[in-house]
Amino acid sequence: MxxxxxxxxxxxxxxxxxxxxxxxxxxxxxxxxxxxxxxxxxxxxxxxxxxxxxxxxxxxxxxxxxxxxxxxxxxxxxxxxxxxxxxxxxxxxxxxxxxxxxxxxxxxxxxxxxxxxxxxxxxxxxxxxxxxxxxxxxxxxxxxxxxxxHPFADMPCLLEIRPGPGGTEGRFFADTVFRMYQLYCANKGYRTRVVKYECSDSDGSKGSEGEAALQEAVLEVQDPGAYQAFRGEAGMHRVQRVPVTEKSGRTHTSAVAVWVLPSFPENDGPGAENDFDNPESDFYIDPAEVRTETMRSRGAGGQSVNKTESAIRLTHIPTGTTVSMQDSRSQHSNRAYAWRVLRSRIAEQRREAREELSRSMRSNVLSQSQITRGDKIRTYNYQQDRCTDHRSGMDVHNLPNVLEGGEMLGKLIDSVQGWLTERDIQALIAEQEAVNTDGKRAK
Known part of the structure; x- marks a missing residue:
């Protein structure tokens, strides 16, 4: 502060x-x-x-x-x-x-x-x-x-959801978070498409709310400006509730990681910011630096498993970033979507690297309010019927409405947008004062 x-x-x-x-x-x-x-x-x-x-x-x-x-x-x-x-x-x-x-x-x-x-x-x-x-x-x-x-403010976005600490219960809540964003987008009229939805190989058990054990999901929000609307959702989402398998009624704490990545509907051509053929673009990846592997789709058996090698795994060798895609039975389709997700992840990494370099050159005041992906940003407490955002400080009750993507979730998202705006203003003031100070020293 x-x-x-x-x-x-x-x-x-x-x-x-x-x-x-x-x-x-x-x-x-x-x-x-x-x-x-x-x-x-x-x-x-x-x-x-x-x-x-x-x-x-x-x-x-x-x-x-x-x-x-x-x-x-x-x-x-x-x-x-x-x-x-x-x-x-x-x-x-x-x-x-x-x-x-x-x-x-x-x-x-x-x-x-x-x-x-x-x-x-x-x-x-x-x-x-x-x-x-x-x-x-x-x-x-x-x-x-x-x-x-923000350089990606006007772009569509990809919401990547993966379970964090908490074992099977974390996977169950990952499915809850995925459905929450699906419902929120439907309520707001945003166009979405499920790019990836992969459940873990388990015994088929369900969570306390009927959730599947989600391994990884990617939801694309296709409307321009979606990145700006959802960028505050990136981080660790913590849940506190009694699992369906808990016999003594103890509350367990689990977590789900959410990434928000820029997406683009198509290549706008030479010179465009999202031109992935332009080496100056954040979305550009040298194909020679990507290892491609094909494999058979994994699943629970029967018709869920392909007889051909249609699943694709791409690995960006310089960064070690890996993307696997197997949702489609078409190898061509899986390859196209895998490249799309990989470009988005690399572009986000490059933007974050620039911001980190910029922050290191500013006043220490900026680091006091910086939230990283490793920090918990929100807590969903079932026993107290409460959801708390730890950045804006907002508490809302009526947790079912939050998980249904309703008005309460909208209030939380809006409060985070306000927090992000104030943080950006604070950073701008610190930067401008640093520039003014350097200018006075030069004189």
């Missing part, structure tokens, strides 16, 4: 409660993270309206000046590259104008408060609170507009 020169009363009370129990410490910090923008406001000077960080305000003014210059150039000489850049930063220029207009309105109201006209003073007092609130809201909007867009 960013340290602030002062803390509001409600936050101070939350901080006092942190020391009462070490078990509640992590959740208390996460709950405070729901309001990081308020802490960012504490760092701002009065020179930046709306409580905006001075570093971000200067950045916004620089970009707005660039937009004005580009707009003037386009009036006399249209250029596609210039028009594209102007369009990319237009929302920042617009958000800054709205903020400055609100600041001008606030200054007028403050001037009216010093007027000799009692009626004008009363009118100014009536509008002052609403204008102040609008100013803070516009400051936040500008911060969000300044935050760099």
């Amino acid at each position: 960013l340290k602030a020169p002062w803390v509001c009363r409600s936050c101070a009370q939350s901080l006092r409660r942190v020391g009462m129990s070490s078990a509640r410490s992590q959740r208390s910090q996460a709950q405070l993270f729901q309001f990081p923008f308020q802490s960012l406001i504490r760092r701002a000077s009065t020179a930046a309206p709306g409580g905006l960080s001075p570093a971000l305000f200067e950045r916004a003014r620089t970009i707005a000046a660039e937009h004005d210059q580009l707009s003037a150039e386009l009036e006399t000489n249209f250029d596609t590259k210039t028009a594209k850049r102007a369009g990319e930063i237009a929302n920042i220029a617009s958000a800054l104008r709205a903020l400055e207009n609100a600041k001008a309105s606030l200054d007028e109201l403050k001037a009216l408060l010093e007027s000799d006209d009692a009626e004008m003073q009363e009118l100014a007092r009536d509008d002052l609170e609403a204008t102040n609130a609008e100013l803070v809201s516009l400051g936040r909007n500008l911060s969000v507009a300044l935050t760099p867009k």
Whole structure:
């Protein structure tokens, strides 16, 4: 968390409660993270309206000046590259104008408060609170507009679900998580396709909710922008419940790993960001670096096992990344889908490597809020009918609704989106302040 020169009363009370129990410490910090923008406001000077960080305000003014210059150039000489850049930063220029207009309105109201006209003073007092609130809201909007867009934000995505620690019970809950996302997508109207659904070779037993022992599943969400909507779901999902095989009624803890990878419907051609034939693309893989193996499909026997070698396993030798695909009886289809998943995994690894390098060059403040895939991000507690997200700090009750992909799951996902946005703003401020500091040292 960013340290602030002062803390509001409600936050101070939350901080006092942190020391009462070490078990509640992590959740208390996460709950405070729901309001990081308020802490960012504490760092701002009065020179930046709306409580905006001075570093971000200067950045916004620089970009707005660039937009004005580009707009003037386009009036006399249209250029596609210039028009594209102007369009990319237009929302920042617009958000800054709205903020400055609100600041001008606030200054007028403050001037009216010093007027000799009692009626004008009363009118100014009536509008002052609403204008102040609008100013803070516009400051936040500008911060969000300044935050760099995720490189895969507009793409469809692949949700990979695998059991974590917990043995068979973890496999049962993996099936629950897979169905949860299927139902959520259906409720939201997202188009999906099951790329892979592989159960383990077991005795055919079912979980407490009738789940299968899932080994691995891949669900493609085909709508553009799905990656942005689901990227906060990546991580370890923990479940606490009494397994169907438990005789003494003890609660067991298991976990399920969820990966969110970018997907692309097709190759958009030379020069495109998702052109997997372009060596500069994150999705490019040299075929010479991939080992291909064919095998017979595994299964429970009978018609589930192919008589031909239609299953495919691809191994990216430099990274050791392996993808197996056997859902289709066609080797050609399995090969195509395996390559698609492999490209998505490698692209995500390359993006994460760049981000890790960038984080290592920034202030240590960033590492304090960074969540990795190894951390538990959410807990599903059956006995307490509760689901808790450990990043946003949100608790929801009515667990069946969560597992049915209903409104409660939507609230959790939305809360994580807010947490991700605030974390991105925090990272942007840290980066901009580092740039400003380096610039002063250079002078």
